Amino acid sequence: MTTSLSDIAERAGVSIKTVSGALHGGSARMSEQTRLRIKEIAEELGYVTNLAARGMRQGWMPLIGVVADDLITSPFATEIIRGLDGAARASDMAVFAMTLGGGRDVASVLEEVRRFRPRAIAYAAMYHKTVSLPAEFAETVGVMINCREANDKVTSLVPDEIGAAHEITSYLIEAGRRNIAFINLPGLLAGELREAGFRRALGEAGLDGDRARVLPAVRRAIYSDRAHSLVLSHVTALMDGPERPDAILCGNDRVAMEVYAALRRVGAQIPDDVAVASFDNQVDIASRLDPPLTTMALPHRAMGRMAADILLSENAAPGEVRKLAFQLVERSSV
Amino acid sequence: MTTSLSDIAERAGVSIKTVSGALHGGSARMSEQTRLRIKEIAEELGYVTNLAARGMRQGWMPLIGVVADDLITSPFATEIIRGLDGAARASDMAVFAMTLGGGRDVASVLEEVRRFRPRAIAYAAMYHKTVSLPAEFAETVGVMINCREANDKVTSLVPDEIGAAHEITSYLIEAGRRNIAFINLPGLLAGELREAGFRRALGEAGLDGDRARVLPAVRRAIYSDRAHSLVLSHVTALMDGPERPDAILCGNDRVAMEVYAALRRVGAQIPDDVAVASFDNQVDIASRLDPPLTTMALPHRAMGRMAADILLSENAAPGEVRKLAFQLVERSSV
DNA sequence: AGTCCTTGGGTTAACGGTTACCCATCTCTA
DNA sequence: TAGAGATGGGTAACCGTTAACCCAAGGACT
Numbered sequence: 001m002t003t004s005l006s007d008i009a010e011r012a013g014v015s016i017k018t019v020s021g022a023l024h025g026g027s028a029r030m031s032e033q034t035r036l037r038i039k040e041i042a043e044e045l046g047y048v049t050n051l052a053a054r055g056m057r058q059g060w061m062p063l064i065g066v067v068a069d070d071l072i073t074s075p076f077a078t079e080i081i082r083g084l085d086g087a088a089r090a091s092d093m094a095v096f097a098m099t100l101g102g103g104r105d106v107a108s109v110l111e112e113v114r115r116f117r118p119r120a121i122a123y124a125a126m127y128h129k130t131v132s133l134p135a136e137f138a139e140t141v142g143v144m145i146n147c148r149e150a151n152d153k154v155t156s157l158v159p160d161e162i163g164a165a166h167e168i169t170s171y172l173i174e175a176g177r178r179n180i181a182f183i184n185l186p187g188l189l190a191g192e193l194r195e196a197g198f199r200r201a202l203g204e205a206g207l208d209g210d211r212a213r214v215l216p217a218v219r220r221a222i223y224s225d226r227a228h229s230l231v232l233s234h235v236t237a238l239m240d241g242p243e244r245p246d247a248i249l250c251g252n253d254r255v256a257m258e259v260y261a262a263l264r265r266v267g268a269q270i271p272d273d274v275a276v277a278s279f280d281n282q283v284d285i286a287s288r289l290d291p292p293l294t295t296m297a298l299p300h301r302a303m304g305r306m307a308a309d310i311l312l313s314e315n316a317a318p319g320e321v322r323k324l325a326f327q328l329v330e331r332s333s334v
Numbered sequence: 335m336t337t338s339l340s341d342i343a344e345r346a347g348v349s350i351k352t353v354s355g356a357l358h359g360g361s362a363r364m365s366e367q368t369r370l371r372i373k374e375i376a377e378e379l380g381y382v383t384n385l386a387a388r389g390m391r392q393g394w395m396p397l398i399g400v401v402a403d404d405l406i407t408s409p410f411a412t413e414i415i416r417g418l419d420g421a422a423r424a425s426d427m428a429v430f431a432m433t434l435g436g437g438r439d440v441a442s443v444l445e446e447v448r449r450f451r452p453r454a455i456a457y458a459a460m461y462h463k464t465v466s467l468p469a470e471f472a473e474t475v476g477v478m479i480n481c482r483e484a485n486d487k488v489t490s491l492v493p494d495e496i497g498a499a500h501e502i503t504s505y506l507i508e509a510g511r512r513n514i515a516f517i518n519l520p521g522l523l524a525g526e527l528r529e530a531g532f533r534r535a536l537g538e539a540g541l542d543g544d545r546a547r548v549l550p551a552v553r554r555a556i557y558s559d560r561a562h563s564l565v566l567s568h569v570t571a572l573m574d575g576p577e578r579p580d581a582i583l584c585g586n587d588r589v590a591m592e593v594y595a596a597l598r599r600v601g602a603q604i605p606d607d608v609a610v611a612s613f614d615n616q617v618d619i620a621s622r623l624d625p626p627l628t629t630m631a632l633p634h635r636a637m638g639r640m641a642a643d644i645l646l647s648e649n650a651a652p653g654e655v656r657k658l659a660f661q662l663v664e665r666s667s668v
Numbered sequence: 669a670g671t672c673c674t675t676g677g678g679t680t681a682a683c684g685g686t687t688a689c690c691c692a693t694c695t696c697t698a
Numbered sequence: 699t700a701g702a703g704a705t706g707g708g709t710a711a712c713c714g715t716t717a718a719c720c721c722a723a724g725g726a727c728t
Contacts (some may be wrong), residue, residue, distance in 0.1 A: 050449070051450060052450070053390045066523070069483070099419075111382055116385050284588060
């Protein structure tokens with residue numbers, strides 16, 4: 001049996017409220033002696049606060065509910081959770097995630113989460129996208145992580161794709177690269193924005209941004225051999241063509257992994273012949289490629305942290321879209 | 335304001351208990367007409383069950399608490415959670431994970447979890463190891479996932495390392511390989527067990543298991559360049575030595591990734607000159623290597639699923655250690 | 669016609685913790 | 699020395715849900 005306040009009260013010969021005050025209410029009026037004695041007894045009896053009971057009284061549980069829009073499979077998802085968790089913990093809150101997928105829609109998952117009466121709810125997307133939340137949920141969900149709410153009813157935190165592409169492109173240019181090709185992820189919001197940043201950086205450096213080559217890696221079939229061979233044929237065509245690039249920017253680290261393999265096949269050295277850079281910083285991959293890959297790290301942790309801050313301080317500005325900066329991780333592929 | 339049963343009761347002109355019975359008690363006696371009317375009103379008012387209140391009444395929340403022994407960063411951790419979640423969902427339970435690390439010890443994290451009054455608690459390790467749980471927690475924790483409790487007080491679910499090593503080694507032998515080297519993870523329980531399975535499989539095939547070469551990849555420095563170069567020097571030594579291996583078994587997919595790079599440097603073809611096989615099936619890596627990697631997939635999902643089954647059926651046999659089989663994922667590196 | 673069971677639903681008391689309010693007692697000051 | 703304020707602690711209501719009882723009405727059976 002779990003011990004409750006009344007057990008402690010009985011043992012200490014005081015009322016329940018005194019025990020409650022001693023253990024939880026920091027500012028409750030009582031003698032330090034009583035407080036200490038109660039704490040001792042609580043410890044002895046192995047008392048553990050019943051948050052369900054407190055939660056019922058307060059009307060909410062010390063939880064931040066997270067609705068994740070796809071099966072949590074990527075390491076990025078855990079980064080978001082860790083960011084949230086770190087910030088939430090400072091306020092004695094816990095993070096509680098539920099994922100969509102498997103035939104569950106937003107409404108039902110949201111209800112599942114709401115049954116636990118979390119203090120606040122966040123919606124997290126596994127990759128940067130625009131999400132259209134049914135109107136009736138716009139006020140239930142306090143913040144959108146890694147996605148933008150279509151009708152701007154909710155505060156959204158997204159990665160600064162344009163800025164990141166601009167930064168890594170400029171970095172390549174500063175490294176003396178003049179002919180940069182971009183093997184991008186097609187059909188994705190991130191890819192679209194990065195292309196804009198890429199072209200702009202080229203333009204600002206006096207290079208012809210409009211003519212720069214942006215080639216698609218296959219989407220959705222990203223794990224199939226087809227994707228593999230498409231990247232291979234792109235790289236082969238680039239390297240055999242009249243304007244050999246001296247740098248290849250990749251849509252993400254996994255694409256970069258394929259580009260490495262392709263460059264090896266055509267006998268090009270990294271970074272001597274061709275520099276390679278990318279987005280994501282999926283450490284397992286990026287740090288183990290040969291040579292280790294220079295890449296822009298996504299601000300997942302930061303988005304999680306900021307989300308918790310916004311939710312708990314309750315100073316969200318509905319409709320605002322905050323763009324968080326990537327971080328350049330320099331390794332030796334440039 | 336959230337609506338409660340009493341709001342619905344008032345609107346429907348019945349008592350609270352009737353509403354409760356209509357919405358939750360499947361077998362409660364009442365006319366189908368009343369039940370339907372109440373459900374309609376509940377829907378209309380946007381009623382969401384308050385699990386904190388129910389939890390207080392029942393004495394527990396519909397939660398499975400998970401204490402994870404390290405920062406959840408690997409994709410494997412999420413597989414365990416997914417396995418748990420899938421099975422828990424069938425019983426209307428949710429999974430609630432908290433991780434150690436950051437100066438938190440088992441006792442405090444366990445208390446944090448217990449405050450939510452979960453129905454059951456599991457302890458999950460991020461890699462296969464032996465964990466010594468303080469005696470007072472042995473009955474709090476219902477099952478150990480991916481680790482074995484040192485004093486056999488708790489049911490433990492672990493991967494069948496010996497069997498897996500035996501299987502993949504036999505597979506290599508059947509593929510005609512006779513001289514297999516094993517670049518293992520040193521200092522790890524998994525590595526130790528796999529070495530045993532590896533040697534036994536060789537012995538059973540009439541090869542000299544005792545003389546087989548088992549070389550260590552560096553532990554802990556697994557992300558450093560030092561590990562990189564150690565694997566490189568091992569492979570170089572193997573390939574330049576008098577007994578060139580025709581297969582290399584790797585401690586995990588990340589080691590395999592380095593072995594690929596090393597083999598490429600010494601000019602060996604995979605799988606023609608040397609077959610490569612491994613453990614983990616970290617899809618991002620294994621399916622993208624060139625050629626795609628044949629590897630033994632860890633039974634993380636299965637362990638999660640079984641853990642939930644054990645916890646919810648309450649037929650745990652304390653002290654029992656169940657070994658779950660890996661799954662061979664054939665690609666083209668053998 | 670009286671008894672018994674079934675049906676449909678109400679009453680009430682918890683569950684554990686918090687909090688607004690109240691009541692003593694003691695100390696200080698006018 | 700009486701009144702005011704501080705100190706230490708008690709009382710009881712309440713949060714939303716459930717479960718163990720209770721009750722009334724009606725139909726079937728002896």
